[in-house]
Amino acid sequence: MTQLLRTIDTLRFWLGTAGQVGLLLMVLLMLFGLLVMLPAQQKLQTLREQLDWMQAQPKAQARPAPVLAETQQLQQFYAQFPPQDSLSERLRALHQLAQESDMDLVMGDYKLSHQRDNTALQRYEITLPVKARYGALRAFIAQAALRFPTLGLSDISIKRDGIQDDEAEVKLSYVWLLRGDGA
Structure with a gap:
């Protein structure tokens, strides 16, 4: 050692x-x-x-997509839209989503527009004046877009009296496309 x-x-x-x-x-x-x-x-x-x-x-061979006739393609397209008779439950779910997002629904204006040239799709216009915070509004719009893919936001106007106000008066205009009788 x-x-x-x-x-x-x-x-x-x-x-x-x-x-x-x-x-x-x-x-x-x-x-x-x-x-x-x-x-x-x-x-x-x-x-x-x-x-x-x-x-x-071995490489997997890509399968070609089946070729559908034009009428079959249209039927598949229209089948993606919810039926017109499911509107009341969808509106209920939309109102529930607004409540979950802490938005005060003052009232709503609803109008079904029938299109003479296209009976396969119906256009349902919804106007929702609400009072909400900006974060709650963004969350509601995002969740509505995810939950209801055929509901499109067509217009939004935001009015806030002052910078210090937490809540704003918001007018949301949506268009909901529904499958009509001609689909």
């Missing part, structure tokens, strides 16, 4: 400060290589093997 200590002491004297720092850096780099670089190289090798395996797999 004393022989080892004398050898280390002699080596320290012989290397000097710069040599000791160099030796320490060399040991640290070896540890870095063993602890960091070796696992990273093994991971890289595994990923390369996975890539080679994936490239060797």
Whole structure:
């Protein structure tokens, strides 16, 4: 044991400060290589093997979309819209969403417009004057767009008396497209 200590002491004297720092850096780099670089190289090798395996797999042939007749395409398109008789429950859900978003519905103006040239779609116009905070308004508009894809925001007007007011008077105009009798 004393022989080892004398050898280390002699080596320290012989290397000097710069040599000791160099030796320490060399040991640290070896540890870095063993602890960091070796696992990273093994991971890289595994990923390369996975890539080679994936490239060797047969490619799936893309199936062409079935060609539908024009009338079938129109029927599929109109089938995406909710039926006109589901309007009352959808309005109830829209009002519930407004309440969940902390919006005060003052009243609503509802108008069904029949289109003579297209009986497959019906246009239902909704005007909602509300009092709401800006954050609640944004949340309501976003949630309504997500929950009801055939409900389109056609107009919005925001009136606030002053900068210090938390709530604003908002007029939301929506158009709800519904599947009519001719679909």
